Amino acid sequence: MNSQKTGVLFVCLGNICRSPMAEAVFRHLVEKKGIQDKFRIDSAGTGDWHVGHRPHRGTQEVLQSHGVSSAGMFARQVKASDFDEFEYIICMDDSNVTNVKGFAKGNYQSTVNRLLEWSTKAKLKQPDANVPDPYYDGRFEYVFQLVEQACTDLLKTLEARIVERNQ
Numbered sequence: 368m369n370s371q372k373t374g375v376l377f378v379c380l381g382n383i384c385r386s387p388m389a390e391a392v393f394r395h396l397v398e399k400k401g402i403q404d405k406f407r408i409d410s411a412g413t414g415d416w417h418v419g420h421r422p423h424r425g426t427q428e429v430l431q432s433h434g435v436s437s438a439g440m441f442a443r444q445v446k447a448s449d450f451d452e453f454e455y456i457i458c459m460d461d462s463n464v465t466n467v468k469g470f471a472k473g474n475y476q477s478t479v480n481r482l483l484e485w486s487t488k489a490k491l492k493q494p495d496a497n498v499p500d501p502y503y504d505g506r507f508e509y510v511f512q513l514v515e516q517a518c519t520d521l522l523k524t525l526e527a528r529i530v531e532r533n534q
């Protein structure tokens with residue numbers, strides 16, 4: 368049996384609004400299934416302005432309103448070793464995809480793409496497949512709905528891959 372953890376890193380610009388929301392929701396879904404031993408879950412920002420800060424108040428409030436914990440989360444910046452530790456680097460928008468690749472030292476194996484690419488349903492709501500930034504427009508509940516839908520579908524796919532790998 369392969370007991371290696373699957374690393375999932377969520378990435379946005381500031382690591383205070385969208386990617387901590389995705390980290391908290393994904394961890395919540397994983398814990399509800401009791402499969403937390405199978406995953407290493409984290410989030411980071413491509414920018415460094417908010418390093419050490421707690422998630423944005425809007426993110427904390429929307430998570431709390433849905434019964435999702437944001438305890439113990441503090442912003443950090445992406446680092447080169449993330450490409451060794453995380454098999455999946457899941458970005459909120461296309462600029463995050465471009466910018467996160469700049470942190471890699473040489474070749475990497477990680478899959479780098481956008482969260483909404485994992486979900487047909489979320490892409491119907493947001494056809495450009497970018498998670499809009501509530502830092503600018505305050506739409507934390509809308510972003511929560513997108514993130515929850517996409518994280519649910521992401522988890523389904525990753526669980527199936529883990530089962531396949533362990534066969």
Ligand code: 4NP
Binds near residue numbers: 380
């Ligand atoms: P995030 O949102 O990338 O979803 O965390 C932002 C947070 C902070 C800033 C921009 C976006 N900022 O310019 O400080």
